Amino acid sequence: MIVVMDAKASARDISDVIARIRAMGFDVHLSEGKERTIIGVIGRGRPIDREQIGLMSGVQNVMPVSHPYKIASREYHPDDTLIPLNGVQVGGTDLAIIAGPCSVEDRAQIIEIAHAVREAGATALRGGAFKPRSSPYSFQGLGEEGLKYLADARAETGLPVITEVMDPQAVPLVCQYADVLQIGARNMQNYTLLHAVGESQHPVLLKRGMSSTIEELLMSAEYILSHGNMRVMLCERGIRTFETATRNTFDINAIPVLKQASHLPVIADPSHGTGKWEYVESVSLAAIAAGADGLILEVHHDPENAQSDGRQSLKPEKFAALVEKTRQLAPIVGRQFPVRETVR
Amino acid sequence: MIVVMDAKASARDISDVIARIRAMGFDVHLSEGKERTIIGVIGRGRPIDREQIGLMSGVQNVMPVSHPYKIASREYHPDDTLIPLNGVQVGGTDLAIIAGPCSVEDRAQIIEIAHAVREAGATALRGGAFKPRSSPYSFQGLGEEGLKYLADARAETGLPVITEVMDPQAVPLVCQYADVLQIGARNMQNYTLLHAVGESQHPVLLKRGMSSTIEELLMSAEYILSHGNMRVMLCERGIRTFETATRNTFDINAIPVLKQASHLPVIADPSHGTGKWEYVESVSLAAIAAGADGLILEVHHDPENAQSDGRQSLKPEKFAALVEKTRQLAPIVGRQFPVRETVR
Amino acid sequence: MIVVMDAKASARDISDVIARIRAMGFDVHLSEGKERTIIGVIGRGRPIDREQIGLMSGVQNVMPVSHPYKIASREYHPDDTLIPLNGVQVGGTDLAIIAGPCSVEDRAQIIEIAHAVREAGATALRGGAFKPRSSPYSFQGLGEEGLKYLADARAETGLPVITEVMDPQAVPLVCQYADVLQIGARNMQNYTLLHAVGESQHPVLLKRGMSSTIEELLMSAEYILSHGNMRVMLCERGIRTFETATRNTFDINAIPVLKQASHLPVIADPSHGTGKWEYVESVSLAAIAAGADGLILEVHHDPENAQSDGRQSLKPEKFAALVEKTRQLAPIVGRQFPVRETVR
């Protein structure tokens, strides 16, 4: 951290800042210029709250040199974190494909779709039982009943299940049914929930908030990691911009940025990233080409009658075609698409 | 709602859409053009999920004519909602000024600041006991201890207390201490929490999410209102844009837009809206001039040593000067600043 | 400027950076920490291109301490720049109100509106002869004919004329007719045009680009100022954000930020800032309350038949009411509304 003192800062201001930094267990290095003094903060420790220093008399600016997250960083953990999922090592050379409907609607629906995506090559099944909806009048999901149907679908197909949890209190319940807990974009900074899933020690897929920076995503991951729960997959799902031609703007840059900054696996969600099924294949291939460790995709056998997100759901045959293209693309970017032997 | 059929839609497509709309209890009006057919949805009812229709075969576009919220709308409730707060009718001609520190740090601090803001003319006291922080390593608030200190400050000064609740489970606890529950920007779409505060029947200050649209803010209010809890104040606190000179971009437009669209009171938060104390006075006066029903401001007697948000906190003397200017401005925009007789 | 060297930078890297900075005429101050070396650049001179240093081997980050503009800054010119306009000193305590139609449509229209706004108290007349339109099929303005009608309106009412110039070649022509040249938002970074209006020595109203930062606005002003043309008014006209309830998001924060950072006058454009006439009064009062030196407003006697921007144009009676409210507000914020004796 670097503290830039104001041109008008007094000697007393400067010595106060130095004393405070030292009181926090750091050393300082002084650079006294003609115009101003600059104080370098030296040593390792817990991240300092920049604001505290920034408010001191005579301080013009406080600039971070390193990032505010630690366990999530590649400096802390240089090797890729690998998370096993149905025989795939997510984060390694294997690609993972998570697929299924936005919402679990009934037992038959989720089982039918589970069979379809398994046949096409999916690694895991997604499906929402608790749905965050902007309107209180929209379908809110089947709740625990939906979780049971997901478990039934797993029993039928062998596919592990990933599903969203919205309520900290519901974490133990969802852990009973789900193999991976999903934190939705709207809850990326719901810290009570992050603590709860961290404590659960269950694998987590953490979606980026629709207007969260990459750094904030890693800070939210840090909440989970700080409980010793290292099985966190990061998910880029599009950000909110001025563009309205698509539901969100898929931030393709985030993929190489996250892979460089962190050791955690990165999953791409082109369904939410575009909001329209006709663009999902293009952006899925793009995400893999950019270095994503896998995809999470909405698939529905009858999108027109889906309870939610039908507009962005692929039909099973389109999904199968996309998986096939991904399989061809994989070796070009040093990946493989595992021949999976699912144990039922 | 208007359904625009594709130029290539078949007669069957059109009749299917009509049948579906009718099955939902609405009537239709058909406009058959040379290029395409347009179907108007007629009648009143629960908002329809546009997506469901939008996915049907042959449908090009579905456009809303009315908004998706109902109880929050001025059509539903033409008169301004008034919420009593310490003798002020928030939402009427009275202006409300809520002030206090970002975080409750200790008993002495909150009591000292409470006295200072009361003397300057504040209507209510703010202060955070549970703090949403982007880093797990930052100060997270004093928790219940902080709530107790707030209650002590109320006992000392007579100022009602507004404080944030982050955890649905903690709502009953916070209701014991707080006069108004604050929903923070990061939790604006934490629906579990919205349901919980709706059920509590406690007054609520609902902050706009940093990248939430005005419509989404009203939809989140609708969650609370749908429980019959009508005492909801909306809070504009700045949105996230590309501009980095200020912490957020205070959306001044949102004030007249919200006042026109809804009957609920609108409170402005220039502290978060700018992020720098030196801009807070200008933007506070702007917000009142634009029609806000009140202000919520961060005030700290020692910002340089504040645990959080010191950069945007006014010192008590600056706050007092701002209140004085607000008092002068009030009659220009048809408002009054009540001479308050606080009962101790 | 501060150069943060990478933890892995070699001694040679460091000495190369130092040599380069010295070759540019600056001195350096070295801060050698345990983890990394930091180099402070000392002395005054022309702004350095950060990129050049940033690319050198071993450099992790280059951080500016001062801003990249110079003549536009308040450090360079601490006193407010005053620009005379029809007896008003724009930038001083006087408020300026520039009003008129988006486009000059015909001679009668501009003269009728000029009389109306003059009567209501306007300082100057706006009206577009060259119109930047997103569609090549929309009305593009009357061109030189429009300029002549503007001059006629000035002759009739005594109001000075402000009009947009889009083409560098057309600058001399527009200078013949206009008292103030307007640079539109879309041309804020059209550097050929900025050079041309700088050279013209004519007063300029420079609009902020719809997605330009405040710093970029000041850099564009710097282009004009660097020709010795000091009569530049900055104009906040709303920025592009995710919010769609209004045409743009008026950045109220920009007003105090610009007044603090620069000595140039700041004019607010709530017509474009909101895009809807019903919000213009609220945001106009807000802008004045926040410290703007004046307003530029679209006024049309027949908005429904306006060739452009009718949606955001005030009718003359609404404009007159707004001027009256501004007059009442002015003394609250230390401003005055001059009783003007226009010489006809």
Added chain:
Amino acid sequence: MIVVMDAKASARDISDVIARIRAMGFDVHLSEGKERTIIGVIGRGRPIDREQIGLMSGVQNVMPVSHPYKIASREYHPDDTLIPLNGVQVGGTDLAIIAGPCSVEDRAQIIEIAHAVREAGATALRGGAFKPRSSPYSFQGLGEEGLKYLADARAETGLPVITEVMDPQAVPLVCQYADVLQIGARNMQNYTLLHAVGESQHPVLLKRGMSSTIEELLMSAEYILSHGNMRVMLCERGIRTFETATRNTFDINAIPVLKQASHLPVIADPSHGTGKWEYVESVSLAAIAAGADGLILEVHHDPENAQSDGRQSLKPEKFAALVEKTRQLAPIVGRQFPVRETVR
């Protein structure tokens, strides 16, 4: 186009709107609902200015059904437009790779880089002679001298030259030297310039403005196309968002959206889209995977001493490696990388 009348619109309002639409040469279709009347505009013609109707008494909203551009649309021209460039058919199955430095710095530099990119497989050479820089104190390009060096580089390597033109007056000059005129992001809505390059009948690469929507990009293309100049390549180069980890956010979604909406070729610019050379390869491969017709890339043999954009420039060996990966990727997405026989 659909005109939604207000619930309170009078019969007179409705008949006025109908009369006006008919006066414009369109027919109407009326849908009279219980709450409101909706008027469909029927027939084909020049796009109507929505604003004009939107301002009429009793009109609540005017919604477009079709897009405001015409010649740029795929409906108007269903087949892909092919633009020949050095033996490559840009917009067909061939991939085009345009590469070179940000700025032409001297004769030796551009010739050295031209040889390097040609050897690696580039289709054309880029290089700026006129540079739009946010600071008037930064290097502004060599001007005509730079154009001459570009022509020399073409003579030496056979690579066609693409270079930016900023000044409408300079279009004839630049046409003498350049094979393709580039319109930079800051000038995307510089209509005087768009008209000038349209008239020139020279091939154009049109960059998307940093905060322009996809629709606005197509509208700007329409300006050029409306002069009968059909050789327009669209260029996605990243948009401005809240994210600061990268210089811009490359809008990968824009590629399939543009390919679906328009027949014009789409070129991706990952150098500006990311701003950091270490992310350029990932995003280049992503763009090709998403359906781009080619890439434009900044390459410099000595980025650390580049006059501009060194931070995002690839060294020739990294560029060669990227071309090789692109060559491998091409067949997976139905593309080919032509074996080019450049005539020297």
